[in-house]
Structures are given as C-alpha cells and as structure tokens.
Amino acid sequence: MEEHEHEDAMGTFFNFFDMGIGGGSLLLGLVATVYSYREIYIAAIFMYLLFVLLYILYIFLKRKTA
The missing domain is CATH 1.20.5 (Single alpha-helices involved in coiled-coils or other helix-helix interfaces)
Structure with a gap:
C-alpha cells in the first residue's frame, strides 16, 4: 500500500466514523423521545x-x- 492510499483510507475511515457517531446519536435521540x-x-x-x-x-x- 502506497503512502497516498494509506492517507485516503484513513481519511475515509475517520469521515465514516464521525458520520456514524453523529448519525447514531441523532437516530437514538429520536428513539429516546418515544422509548x-x-x-x-x-x-x-x-x-x-x-x-x-x-x-x-x-x-x-x-x-x-x-
């Protein structure tokens, strides 16, 4: 794996990680209003x-x- 591929992979990982944290918080927050x-x-x-x-x-x- 070349250096620029490693950087792209890490950037993609952290972007999806952040979206998962934010999206999960939003989704479970909406569920919290009902349950x-x-x-x-x-x-x-x-x-x-x-x-x-x-x-x-x-x-x-x-x-x-x-």
Whole structure:
C-alpha cells in the first residue's frame, strides 16, 4: 500500500466514523423521545452484536475463498 492510499483510507475511515457517531446519536435521540433509555441501550447492544456477527461472517467467508 502506497503512502497516498494509506492517507485516503484513513481519511475515509475517520469521515465514516464521525458520520456514524453523529448519525447514531441523532437516530437514538429520536428513539429516546418515544422509548426509555433502557430500550435505547438494548437496541444499541443488538446493533453492536449484529455488526460483530456480520464481521465474523465476512472474515469466515474471506478465509474460505483464500
């Protein structure tokens, strides 16, 4: 990986990271107006677990094809 590709990758990562933090806060803030904080934390846990499972599936499929 060349230097400029590394810089592009890091810039893209941090942009999406910031959008995820801002978007997630906005989305869960809207949910908070309807539900309690308990439900928000439960929803966040399930979202986290979903993405962990998707990542594990991605790694498993990537190793299988390699």
